[in-house]
Amino acid sequence: MMSLVKNEWMKIFSKVSTYIFIAFLLLAALGAAVIDYKLSPDETNKDWKQELNADIQEQEKALEAKEISEEEKAAIMEEITYNKQLLADNINPDLNTNWTYMAEWTTSLTSFVTLFVVIVCSSLVSSEFSDGTIKQLLIRPYKRWKILLSKYITSFVICSVITCEPAYIQLSNRNHILWQWFVFRQNHGSCIFRIQSGGSRRIFRGHDRLLDTRIPSHHDHRFHVKHII
Structure with a gap:
């Protein structure tokens, strides 16, 4: 089974399209980082404390409304407590970090990653017929379900590696x-x-x-x- 999986893995990385997509991801990450750095405002100089105080005042006014329910009052009071604790501990809730950028960047490229995974997984089977290698594969001393299972395992691994790479980086923290x-x-x-x-x-x-x-x-x-x- 491992030899079949290894064979499928080698097929994936023998294609030029695989390296083109990897290069695309690297360039997209670099380009997005540069654009985000150039266009994003400097939030460190932002008067976030004044905004939090304004939010607290608006929330306290909302508590005086007669039409709100007890659940809404409890939620507003909890939000007020949260904002006051942010002020007390000097924590800026709007400050962007590498982690928030990583999450946003991963979400924006999900469609491209999904498209690549679909293409790779479908080509594992279709290429066998287009290249005429399906007969050579079936005459090997392996059952057909093992051959199909090896393709499924390879597809699962490549999908996990591509989609979970940002998570691996986060886990290193x-x-x-x-x-x-x-x-x-x-x-x-x-x-x-x-x-x-x-x-x-x-x-x-x-x-x-x-x-x-x-x-x-x-x-x-x-x-x-x-x-x-």
Whole structure:
């Protein structure tokens, strides 16, 4: 089986189109980084504290409305508490980092990656007929289901490598170790910044302070944090 998978893997990287797509990804990443650097405003000089104070005032006014429900009041009060803690801990919630850029860049190129994976996976079978190698493949001492399974395994591996590469980079960050220390129990602090996508910024509320960190995850839940290092 391993020899069949290795053979399929060699077929993929024997094609010029594979290297063209890899070069396209590298150029797209470099070009997007340069454009983002040139066009993005300098958020470090932005008066984010004044904006947070303005948001708090608007939220406090919203609490005075009579038509809002108790659930909406609770949500607004929680948002006010969150903004006040950001001010107290001097954390800019709008500050872009390499991690947020990585998440946005990965999302923008998802369609191209998906297209490449579809082309590669379909060519593993179609090329056997177009090149006339299907007969040579079938006369080998392997059952047909093993041949098809090897193509499926190769497709799965190449898909995982291409789509999960940003996640591998994120996992190399030392802050990922923090994830192992999170015990989700009630009354031990809670995650008050909703998780959006892999590699995004995470702002956690511990016992008496906020923690600004990055943890790769794809969930969007309210977790409870027992211990933070």
